Amino acid sequence: MDEITNLLAKFGANWIRPYVDQVALAVVASVLVIYGKAVNDLVRQTFKNWPFAVRVLVFMIVCAFGYGALTVLATRFLQRFLAGLGNAQLAIVIAGFYFLVGMLAQKKRQI
Secondary structure, rough: OOHHHHHHHHHHHHHHHHHHHHHHHHHHHHHHHHHHHHHHHHHHHOOOOOOOHHHHHHHHHHHHHHHHHHHHHHHHHHHHHHHHHOOHHHHHHHHHEEEEEEHHHOOOOOO
């Protein structure tokens, strides 16, 4: 068991740790891609009876500020969380994140 832990720690320290920022952004972006259509559909349904100019403005605000702010804030939170993990934990948690993203994508029929 110590050999597996050492291997995970080496993998986490040498291969993943330098790229925690990019991994966090990739996970957040993947989740936004999976759930983006649901958010857009909700906005479309909510504002369907409003004038065209208002609908376009709301769509621009949701896309530019909503998704942008969510990406920045969620990525920063996830980066801090990942940076606080030990090397072996880091490898396991990142693998778990990608497994979870894959399950979410399968559930939403994205893959």
